[in-house]
Amino acid sequence: MDHLTLAVVSRNYFNLPAWIGLHAGLFAAEGLEVRIDHIEGIEEVNDRLRDGRAQLAYGVTEHVILEAEAGGRQKIIGGNVNRLPFSFIARPGIRDYADLRGRRIGVSSLRAGSSSLIIRLLAKRGLHWPEDYELVPCGPILARWDMLRSGGIDAGLQGAPLDHIALDQGFVSLGNPREEVPEFQFTSLDVDAGWAAANRDLMLRFCRAFLRAHERFYTDQETASRIAMQESGIERRYADRAWEEYTRDAIFPRDGEASEAGVQALIEISSLIRALPERPRRAADYIDRSWLAEARASL
Incomplete structure (x- = not known):
């Protein structure tokens, strides 16, 4: 087994696709042993991706944008919370x-x-x-x-x-x-582009499991709710209500992809809180869709 660490924010329902990948054996089927680190400080998720303590992250998408504006190498490669839950x-x-x-x-x-x-x-x-x-x-x-x-x-x-x-x-x-804000990329699957390029095989294997986990979430409510209960401690009735809302409103993307419209909405709304220089780039410039595209082609 090859080892990877995925950093995530807290122990909440947002992490369910990754939990499914772990507990349903989807990562293991790709020869991966994935450790999921649940972190309470949202900035620390981004820090761990930057310094290599984590290879991938379900991070707050705005941090990837701020990192890129500062000259960093982080990229959005997939979706997570694509609409506000x-x-x-x-x-x-x-x-x-x-x-x-x-x-x-x-x-x-x-x-x-x-x-x-x-x-x-x-x-x-x-x-x-x-x-x-x-x-x-x-x-x-x-x-x-x-x-x-x-x-x-x-x-x-x-x-x-x-x-x-x-x-x-x-x-x-x-x-x-x-x-009021129908599209908003709150969290996403993020990676350091340099690490990804140097670890192509690991990346594609992770991405295949990631894609399968999103499809499994939509097609297997029993497994999704059971894992949500196991990981977050919620009662079954609340796990089922969350599943119904997330599938009905496509809060997790079924195809695993990030939302360009959601990233653009994030960019525009986030300017309310900081005096930042005008961003010269478009939302698409922060997203690298090649990894999921290649992984999907190999399924």
């Missing part, structure tokens, strides 16, 4: 967006991730950062859920199935950002 969940007693004035809103990071989405959603409703509310960087959705329950924040984006769990526990939903 979130609800905007608030503590009981908050009835609408106007009630968020003066409140603390949890985000994964001020540098990337959910912060720019929050700024866009609230600006359209007359609330402007930082004068009207506070953004609290508290990590990915599991950390945000803990802080929401403890009162450390008043609201934040929660991904399925945590949003369903929150509603059942008395929290309220202020809306689904996907209704």
Whole structure:
């Protein structure tokens, strides 16, 4: 067996295609022993890809763009969360967006991730950062859920199935950002282009398993829900509800591909939070589709 490390953000449903590849034996069928490192700090996923501690990553896509702008070699080679799986969940007693004035809103990071989405959603409703509310960087959705329950924040984006769990526990939903931003590449399969070129055979074997895992997710709900329960500890009813939402809305891409429209939406929305020089490149410039194309041709 050849060994690879895949870095991922936290232990949440976003990682299900990789978990399927592991538990359904799809990586092993390609002669790969893949270690999945679950990391709470979203910046660290990108750091590990850069310094070689991980060979591939399910990373926050904005980090790949920022890395490229700084002269780095990271590329988006596949999709992961291609459409927003979130609800905007608030503590009981908050009835609408106007009630968020003066409140603390949890985000994964001020540098990337959910912060720019929050700024866009609230600006359209007359609330402007930082004068009207506070953004609290508290990590990915599991950390945000803990802080929401403890009162450390008043609201934040929660991904399925945590949003369903929150509603059942008395929290309220202020809306689904996907209704306003239908395409958004939140996380993606990323790699250092230099490492990939030097390890062509490993890359193609991983990509074949990656493609099979996405198809398996769509065609085998029983396996998908069982693995989601095993890895994340959620109840069966929530695993099934997440599967229904992710397949209905194609949140994971069935073909494994990144969304050019989703990357472009990310670029435009992320400019709300940082004063960056005008990006000279298009969304397609950050995506390398050759790896999945060659892997697909060899299936």
